[in-house]
Amino acid sequence: MDPRYSARVADDPVHPPAARSDHSPWNLLLLVPILIPLLTFLYDGVEPRLFGFPRFYWLQLAFIGLGIVCTAVVYRLTKRKRGVPVATARDTRGARP
Amino acid sequence: MTEINWTELIILAGLFLIVAGLGFVAANWRRPATMHHLDEWGLGGRSFGGWVTWFLIGGDLYTAYTFVAVPALLFATGAVGFFAVPYTVMTYPIAFLALIRLWSVSHRHGFVTPADFVRARFGSPTLALLIAITGIVATMPYIALQLIGIEAVLKAIGLTGDSFVAKHLPLIIAFGILAAYTYQSGLRAPALIAFVKDTLIYIVIIVAVLWLPHALGGWGAIFDAANEKFTAAKRGSLLLPAGSHLQYITLALGSALALFLYPHSVTGVLASKNRDIIKRNMAALPAYSLLLGLIALLGFMAIAAKGQGVAPIVTDGKPDGNTVIPVLFDRMFPSWFAGIAYGAIGIGALVPAAIMSIAAANLFTRNIYVEYLNKDSTHAQQAQVSKVVSLVVKFGALLVILFIDPQFSIDLQLIGGVIILQTLPAVAIGLFTRWFHRSGLIAGWVVGMAGGLGMLYTIPNPVTKREHFGGSAFALSKLGLDTKLTIYTGFIAVALNLIVAVIATLIARAAKVPDGPDATAPSDYYADEGDPKIA
Numbered sequence: 001m002d003p004r005y006s007a008r009v010a011d012d013p014v015h016p017p018a019a020r021s022d023h024s025p026w027n028l029l030l031l032v033p034i035l036i037p038l039l040t041f042l043y044d045g046v047e048p049r050l051f052g053f054p055r056f057y058w059l060q061l062a063f064i065g066l067g068i069v070c071t072a073v074v075y076r077l078t079k080r081k082r083g084v085p086v087a088t089a090r091d092t093r094g095a096r097p
Numbered sequence: 098m099t100e101i102n103w104t105e106l107i108i109l110a111g112l113f114l115i116v117a118g119l120g121f122v123a124a125n126w127r128r129p130a131t132m133h134h135l136d137e138w139g140l141g142g143r144s145f146g147g148w149v150t151w152f153l154i155g156g157d158l159y160t161a162y163t164f165v166a167v168p169a170l171l172f173a174t175g176a177v178g179f180f181a182v183p184y185t186v187m188t189y190p191i192a193f194l195a196l197i198r199l200w201s202v203s204h205r206h207g208f209v210t211p212a213d214f215v216r217a218r219f220g221s222p223t224l225a226l227l228i229a230i231t232g233i234v235a236t237m238p239y240i241a242l243q244l245i246g247i248e249a250v251l252k253a254i255g256l257t258g259d260s261f262v263a264k265h266l267p268l269i270i271a272f273g274i275l276a277a278y279t280y281q282s283g284l285r286a287p288a289l290i291a292f293v294k295d296t297l298i299y300i301v302i303i304v305a306v307l308w309l310p311h312a313l314g315g316w317g318a319i320f321d322a323a324n325e326k327f328t329a330a331k332r333g334s335l336l337l338p339a340g341s342h343l344q345y346i347t348l349a350l351g352s353a354l355a356l357f358l359y360p361h362s363v364t365g366v367l368a369s370k371n372r373d374i375i376k377r378n379m380a381a382l383p384a385y386s387l388l389l390g391l392i393a394l395l396g397f398m399a400i401a402a403k404g405q406g407v408a409p410i411v412t413d414g415k416p417d418g419n420t421v422i423p424v425l426f427d428r429m430f431p432s433w434f435a436g437i438a439y440g441a442i443g444i445g446a447l448v449p450a451a452i453m454s455i456a457a458a459n460l461f462t463r464n465i466y467v468e469y470l471n472k473d474s475t476h477a478q479q480a481q482v483s484k485v486v487s488l489v490v491k492f493g494a495l496l497v498i499l500f501i502d503p504q505f506s507i508d509l510q511l512i513g514g515v516i517i518l519q520t521l522p523a524v525a526i527g528l529f530t531r532w533f534h535r536s537g538l539i540a541g542w543v544v545g546m547a548g549g550l551g552m553l554y555t556i557p558n559p560v561t562k563r564e565h566f567g568g569s570a571f572a573l574s575k576l577g578l579d580t581k582l583t584i585y586t587g588f589i590a591v592a593l594n595l596i597v598a599v600i601a602t603l604i605a606r607a608a609k610v611p612d613g614p615d616a617t618a619p620s621d622y623y624a625d626e627g628d629p630k631i632a
Contacts, residue, residue, distance in 0.1 A: 020623035022194060030190035037183035037349065040342045046335070052310075052317030056336055057394070060182045064386045067186040071193060072380035079373070 026077045033067035101255040102427070108436025109254065109443060112297070113271065116290045116444050120278030123285040133477035135209055138283035138484060139459045141368045143204070149288055150378050153452075154365040155385045156291030158356065160239075161246030161446035164298070164392050169418040171396030175323065175333040177341060180349045181393055185386035188353035189379040196357060196379070197372045198528045201624040202617055205631055210456070211363050211524045212464040218527050220613020221535035222468055227542055228520050229464035232360040235517040236457045238509030239359075240494040243446035243453075244268060245419060245503050250439040252410050253423030265499055271443070272450075276491045279451045280484050284368055287451040294448050297441035299388065305398075305438075306391045309429060313401045319394075322401035340581040344570045347585035355518045355587065358525065360456035361449065371626035392422075399425045450491065458486035508566045512553055515569065515587040519545040522591075522598050528622070535613045537602030545594025552586045 036042070043059040050058040127144065129137040136143055145153060163181070170178030199214065208214045211232065216225035251257075251267055278286045310316050320335065327333040337345055356362060369375055399407050399421045405428050409416040423442070426435040462483040467474055474482075497505070523538045555575065558567025570583035605612070 020620070022197065022623065027194065030193055033190045034187050034350075034353075037186050038346045040337065040346060044337050044342065049317070052315055052320060054320055054335060056176060057179065057320070060179060060186075061387065061390045063183065063186045064383050064390065067189060067386075068380055068383045071190055071383075074193065075376045075380050078376075 022078070024074075024078045026074050029070045029074050033063065033070045036066065037063050102432055102435075104432035105254045105427070105436040105439060106256070108433060109250070109439045112293075112437070112440030113274075113443060116293055116447065117274045117278060119289050119293065120275070120282060120286040122282075123278070123289040124282040126282075126285050126289055131477075132283070133480050135459065135462065135476060135479045135483055136207070138480045139209055139455055139462075140364065141284040141288055143368060144370050145288065145368050145374070146370055147374050147377055147381075150365070150369040150374050151381055152291040152295050153284075153288045153368065154362070154378060155382055156287065156294050156445070156448040157361055157365045157452045158382075158449075159385045159389055159445075160243060160449040161442050162239075162242040163389065164442055164445055165246045165249050165419045165422055166242075167389065167393045168396035168399070168422050171393050172399050172421050173333060173396075173418055175327050175335055176337050177345060178396065179390075179393060180345055180352070182386065182390045183346070183349040184352040184356075185389060186383065187350060188356045189382055191353055192357040193376065193379045195525050195528050196366050196375050198622040199363070200366060200369070200372055200375055202528070202621045203367050204626070205621040205624045205628070206617065207630060209367070210360060210460045210463050211358070211520065212460060215523045215527060216464070216468075217616040218531065219523065219533075219535040219538065220615065221539070224523060224535050224539055224542075225464050226468070227539065228523055229460045231516055231520050231542075231546075232460050233457050235513035236360055236453050237490065237494060238497075238507075238513055239361075240450050240453045240457075240490065241497045241503075242507065242510050243450040244272070244494065244498045245507075246446040247271060247443050248498070248503075249417065249419040250423050250442050252412065252417065252420050253427050253435075254439065257412065268498070269495065271447075272491060272495050275447050275451060276454075276488050279454060279487055279491075283484075284364065284452065284455055287448045287455075288368070290444065290451075291448050294441065294444040297437060298445060301434075301438045301441045302388055302391055304434070305395065305426075305430075309395075309398045309402075309425075312429060313398060319397050319401040322403070323397040326400050326403075340583060341570070342582075343573075344583040344585055347588040348569060351518060351585045351587040351591070352514060354521060354525070354591075355514050358517045358520050360460055361453040364452055364456040364459065373625075395422055395425060402429060405429060450494070454487045454490045454494075455483070457490045458483040461486045511566065511569055512550065515549040515553060515590055516546060518587045518591045519549065519594050522595055531615050532602070533598055534602040534605040534610070536605045536610055537598045537600075540601035541594040541596075541598030544597040545590045548593045549586055549590030552589065556586070 037060070043056050045056065046054040048055060053061075124132065127142065129142050132138055167178060167181045199211075202208065202214060206213075206217055208217070210229065212225045212229035215228045216222060219225075247268055256267055257264065282289075310319060313319055313322075324335045327335060357366070366375060369378070402425060407421065407425050407428050409418050410420040410424060411417070423435075423439060426438040430438070462479050466482050467479060471478065519542050522533060522541055527533070527538075552571050553569070554565050556567045556569070556571060557564050561567065569586045571586045571589060573580050573582045573584055
């Protein structure tokens with residue numbers, strides 16, 4: 001077997017260190033871009049138009065922006081404070097350019 | 098027979114040759130110590146950073162077929178085709194928390210496919226086999242559809258040769274070369290080519306959405322032209338027709354749930370280096386959704402450009418709706434730019450076709466070959482089997498397109514979305530809870546699958562005069578409800594699946610039916626880059 005894939009198994013401390021969790025109240029923000037597009041009454045109409053686009057089209061395109069903002073906020077705010085030690089990460093991958 | 102547009106053809110062929118070169122060179126990109134390991138051939142060494150992942154998953158999910166078929170749908174039916182936008186808005190926040198858990202547990206245990214995870218989580222080879230077969234069956238027609246994207250472009254160029262060989266030779270050559278470099282370079286090939294593909298697509302679409310409204314009298318005029326056409330034809334509409342709202346949102350939500358259950362999506366996700374890259378990409382990938390939204394509106398531009406001679410190409414007496422966007426570029430732009438646009442679509446077909454064939458091959462290797470045929474296989478053997486199967490898969494897709502009515506692939510892809518949703522309880526919910534009993538999941542899968550296929554079979558299509566598999570909108574009146582509402586078939590099927598899975602799990606627990614062991618630990622779902630792997 002390729003040693004790169006088994007090298008670290010010997011010092012396996014059974015489970016990854018430190019109590020970790022993905023739980024965060026900020027995750028609830030993810031519900032916003034999931035639920036809003038389900039509300040067809042918000043966008044199923046022509047007026048008001050924007051740059052010639054009926055509401056149906058511009059508003060749903062705007063939801064993309066809403067999705068980006070919500071996911072980006074959750075990403076920034078739930079980023080792990082103590083990341084993986086860089087040296088360890090490099091070790092497992094071996095030399096790479 | 099139409100004249101061949103040589104400028105377009107030469108530019109398309111030139112772009113194609115460049116990416117073919119890239120595809121072969123890719124084997125040496127971030128060169129691994131060995132290519133004889135499925136992690137290297139099938140997952141690019143699980144080492145892709147933020148940008149590569151963005152291009153790879155973007156190139157993987159937003160396929161040539163999407164770019165051709167979505168605007169064709171708007172061209173023909175209007176608002177209902179725009180479901181692709183809410184669909185791709187919802188999919189990333191839905192997948193966000195699930196994918197990081199899938200990445201972590203796969204990192205710890207060396208999983209390559211979603212069925213690998215199910216095998217370990219529920220300790221059931223049977224359930225894993227069902228998941229693997231579902232994945233393969235759902236992916237195969239998707240690969241074939243990429244060929245339809247290329248064919249639409251070839252038709253617009255005028256390559257519609259009279260004999261069977263002349264007609265299909267370009268497609269055969271293109272797929273042959275694709276098969277060769279995927280065999281050699283594995284996932285590195287589409288990852289590298291995706292850079293070219295997406296750069297081309299972004300350039301082409303930005304130019305198109307800036308120039309075309311200008312040439313066609315502005316966005317207002319474009320939407321007005323579409324509205325007039327729909328009103329005159331009494332088919333299609335600028336807004337959602339009465340009774341279709343539930344269908345619209347359930348189709349969007351169902352598709353959003355299904356997207357990351359597809360094995361090729363999982364392949365793209367597992368190839369990334371760490372959790373952070375996946376999270377970041379969930380926020381960055383919607384850039385492609387904006388692109389898709391704008392591409393969708395090309396369908397309306399094609400309607401507005403009717404005066405410039407834009408209409409679907411008619412072959413054998415049937416208008417081919419998928420050709421309308423290539424024709425739009427042909428009529429509205431100089432040949433050299435249309436050639437670049439065709440290159441973008443053509444290459445756009447190659448990237449997902451490569452990733453899908455790799456994903457299907459990995460499923461076969463890990464969940465059929467290793468599980469049932471050669472339990473003690475080495476990593477080198479697994480990589481070799483996957484390489485060969487990827488060839489078989491592509492060859493199969495080519496045969497399907499050449500010898501069977503393309504409608505067959507379109508039907509299968511429609512079915513594909515419904516059946517891949519049936520893996521939701523085991524794969525997606527399984528990432529969060531081990532509550533389900535393996536026999537409950539199997540029972541749910543069987544019922545959901547049968548129900549979904551049964552409902553699709555009963556759906557007629559009045560436009561194409563077909564009695565079965567005419568669409569995915571199931572009339573609720575068939576369930577005895579007094580309503581004109583329709584709903585996405587996959588949605589009911591997966592609801593049935595879940596209900597049966599819950600009931601069967603309760604029964605199995607009460608009857609003390611032995612459950613499979615769970616090989617994963619709770620902390621596995623939080624592991625990150627640098628954390629130790631379990632051999």
